[in-house]
Every structure is written in C-alpha cells, then in structure tokens.
Amino acid sequence: xxxxxxxxxxxxxxxxxxxxxxxxxxxxxxxxxxxxxxxxxxxxxxxxxxxxxxxxxxxxxxxxxxxxxxxxxxxxxxxxxxxxxxxxxxxxxxxxxxxxxxxxxxxxxxxxxxxxxxxxxxxxxxxxxxxxxxxxxxxxxxxxxxxxxxxxxxxxxxxxxxxxxxxxxxxxxxxxxxxxxxxx
Numbered sequence: 001x002x003x004x005x006x007x008x009x010x011x012x013x014x015x016x017x018x019x020x021x022x023x024x025x026x027x028x029x030x031x032x033x034x035x036x037x038x039x040x041x042x043x044x045x046x047x048x049x050x051x052x053x054x055x056x057x058x059x060x061x062x063x064x065x066x067x068x069x070x071x072x073x074x075x076x077x078x079x080x081x082x083x084x085x086x087x088x089x090x091x092x093x094x095x096x097x098x099x100x101x102x103x104x105x106x107x108x109x110x111x112x113x114x115x116x117x118x119x120x121x122x123x124x125x126x127x128x129x130x131x132x133x134x135x136x137x138x139x140x141x142x143x144x145x146x147x148x149x150x151x152x153x154x155x156x157x158x159x160x161x162x163x164x165x166x167x168x169x170x171x172x173x174x175x176x177x178x179x180x181x182x183x184x
Contacts, residue, residue, distance in 0.1 A: 004117035006094050007055050010084025013073055020060040026165055027060075031070035034171050036078055040179060044079040047182045051115050054083045057095055057124075058108040063157065064125050065108040067164040071174045072110055079182070081112070100125060112182065121184060127177035130170060134160065 001009075017024065036044075056072060058065040069085075076083045088095050088107050100106035109124035126134065137156050142149050164170055 001093070002117060003055065003111065003113050003119060006086065006091070007053055007084050007113060007117070009091075010055055010086045013083060013085065016056075016058075016069075016085035022060045023063070023066040024060065026161070027066045027070055030067055030165065030171065031073060033168075034070055034074050034175075036074055036175065040175060041078050043179050043183065044075065047079040047081070047179075050120070052079070052081045052120055052182070053113045054081050055094075055111040055113070056083055056085045056108055057088050057091065057098065057111070058085055059088050062107050063161050063164055064106075064130075066161070067170060068108050068110075068124070068126075068174055071171060071178060072108075075175065075178055075182075098122060098124075110178070121181050123178050123181045127170075127173045129173040129177075133163070133170075 011019070017028070020027070054072070054076065056069060058069060072083060075081070086094065088105060092105070095105050095107075095109070098109045098111065100109075106125040109122065111119060112121040112123070114120045137160065141152050141156060146152075
C-alpha cells in the first residue's frame with residue numbers, strides 16, 4: 001500500500017478518541033491544557049504552506065502516545081495538517097517500515113506526507129529529552145532476573161506517566177521536537 005492509501009485507511013482524531021478504552025481521560029487532559037506559544041505558532045507558519053498530512057501509528061495503552069498525540073494534534077491544528085490515526089497492532093505492515101533503531105515497534109510514530117503523498121518527515125517515539133529521562137529511569141532498575149524487577153518497573157512506569165501528565169516541560173520538549181522535525 002502507498003502512504004496515501006494508509007492515510008485514507010486511518011481514523012480521524014475524534015474517531016480515535018471514540019474507540020479508546022485506555023488513557024482516554026489522561027490524553028484529553030493533556031490536550032485540553034496544552035497551548036502552543038506564539039513563537040511556536042509562528043514557527044509553524046512555514047509548515048502551513050507545505051499542506052502536509054500525517055499518519056499517526058499509535059495505541060491507547062501507550063504512555064508515550066498519551067502525551068505525544070495531544071501535542072501532535074495541537075501542532076496539526078496550528079499548521080493545518082490533516083492527521084489520521086492507525087493502530088499499530090492492526091497495521092504491522094506499515095509499522096515494520098518505521099522501526100525504532102531498526103528493530104523495535106516503538107510508538108507513537110508520526111509519518112508526515114507532502115501533497116503528493118511522499119514521506120516528508122518522520123518523528124517518534126520520543127523527544128530526545130524525554131528519551132534521556134526514560135533511559136535514566138531504566139538505568140535505575142535492577143537486573144531483569146532480580147526478584148523485585150517487575151515491582152520496580154511498575155513504579156518506574158507510574159512515575160513516567162505522572163510526569164507525562166503533569167510536567168508541562170515535557171509537553172514543550174515534545175512540541176519543540178516535532179516542530180523542529182517539520183522545519184527541515
């Protein structure tokens with residue numbers, strides 16, 4: 001399938017929200033609170049002219065998607081980018097074209113398309129600063145065969161989700177990272 005065909009297969013933001021069973025309230029909370037700065041809106045003026053579209057490979061259970069999807073939508077609104085959502089697990093043929101580090105099906109992945117349906121830019125699954133935080137937290141975990149590994153991993157995930165939900169700095173890091181990718 002072409003990227004245009006994948007795009008047409010996707011859900012709108014409202015359709016995606018409607019089918020969500022996990023993280024819906026959390027994602028909508030970030031979406032409602034997040035505002036782009038005047039500077040960010042100005043940075044997106046040049047992007048508007050390109051008339052881009054985007055495919056978001058995502059899943060509602062994903063904490064990174066919970067924070068990144070609202071950012072994508074605020075950027076899309078400011079830059080007139082039409083976004084369609086595809087569930088990763090139902091679209092592995094496309095997902096496998098956008099593996100992280102050539103091996104991981106990490107999400108979300110945003111594929112931006114130009115007017116002809118060609119790939120313009122790809123972003124995901126995390127902003128560099130957010131990845132550094134995740135790496136730092138993972139480094140604190142005990143060995144996978146340690147008796148308390150699963151408990152500590154659960155605690156780490158709770159800490160990450162809390163930060164994603166409450167720390168507006170994270171939102172701005174993601175926003176700036178996506179905008180930077182679009183300004184190539």
